[in-house]
Amino acid sequence: xxxxxxxxxxxxxxxxxxxxxxxxxxxxxxxxxxxxxxxxxxxxxxxxxxxxxxxxxxxxxxxxxxxxxxxxxxxxxxxxxxxxxxxxxxxxxxxxxxxxxxxxxxxxxxxxxxxxxxxxxxxxxxxxxxxxxxxxxxxxxxxxxxxxxxxxxxxxxxxxxxxxxxxxxxxxxxxxxxxxxxxxxxxxxxxxxxxxxxxxxxxxxxxxxxxxxxxxxxxxxxxxxxxxxxxxxxxxxxxxxxxxxxxxxxxxxxxxxxxxxxxxxxx
Numbered sequence: 001x002x003x004x005x006x007x008x009x010x011x012x013x014x015x016x017x018x019x020x021x022x023x024x025x026x027x028x029x030x031x032x033x034x035x036x037x038x039x040x041x042x043x044x045x046x047x048x049x050x051x052x053x054x055x056x057x058x059x060x061x062x063x064x065x066x067x068x069x070x071x072x073x074x075x076x077x078x079x080x081x082x083x084x085x086x087x088x089x090x091x092x093x094x095x096x097x098x099x100x101x102x103x104x105x106x107x108x109x110x111x112x113x114x115x116x117x118x119x120x121x122x123x124x125x126x127x128x129x130x131x132x133x134x135x136x137x138x139x140x141x142x143x144x145x146x147x148x149x150x151x152x153x154x155x156x157x158x159x160x161x162x163x164x165x166x167x168x169x170x171x172x173x174x175x176x177x178x179x180x181x182x183x184x185x186x187x188x189x190x191x192x193x194x195x196x197x198x199x200x201x202x203x204x205x206x207x208x209x210x211x212x213x214x215x216x217x218x219x220x221x222x223x224x225x226x227x228x229x230x231x232x233x234x235x236x237x238x239x240x241x242x243x244x245x246x247x248x249x250x251x252x253x254x255x256x257x258x259x260x261x262x263x264x265x266x267x
Contacts, residue, residue, distance in 0.1 A: 240258075
């Protein structure tokens with residue numbers, strides 16, 4: 001048995017759509033022990049069995065009240081000891097944006113962080129987005145400060161630094177790279193939440209996890225790194241590697257992942 005396990009996170013941009021593009025085959029071959037997905041856009045009873053209950057996987061899904069919108073899910077090779085959804089705040093929980101699973105000593109937090117764009121792409125949802133960030137930060141703070149091993153993963157909808165998007169100068173007023181959004185994510189970093197990819201690849205440029213679906217954008221690699229796995233101080237000693245899997249298709253995002261020492265589970 002390997003001493004490390006792989007944990008992946010992927011905004012699938014509709015799990016049923018991803019299923020038609022080979023998600024089930026990818027899942028079985030990805031080599032991960034845990035896979036968190038965002039933007040599921042379906043309830044469990046709307047998913048085919050190969051997605052809802054794939055052989056060899058334990059699954060859990062959190063759906064939004066609005067059909068076909070948002071939602072998160074978790075695929076795990078091992079059973080969890082506890083599973084919770086949401087933040088006990090109906091403003092956020094109605095949108096199905098969060099699930100939290102405990103695997104022994106390790107806590108996995110799977111989040112689909114709000115986009116700051118309103119219906120007219122006017123940045124009107126940035127206050128809501130920042131409230132979500134702050135509510136989750138506060139929700140986890142006691143356990144983070146106590147040294148619990150926590151991984152917060154998902155589509156954060158924010159690129160923290162100019163190196164994390166192809167055209168930073170042109171996007172200073174675009175949701176996902178405004179000063180206030182970046183400052184909130186950097187506040188997490190300053191409080192001890194480690195950006196796992198940047199920890200292992202501090203200067204690696206031109207690595208993105210999301211591309212516009214406009215023709216040719218992904219081929220030209222005009223992207224943003226907005227999908228992250230953050231590690232609490234208690235989880236950091238167990239980290240062994242982090243990667244962005246840019247060659248995986250099937251969504252406008254690609255998976256991101258970490259390899260972590262199996263001892264983190266406390267088995």
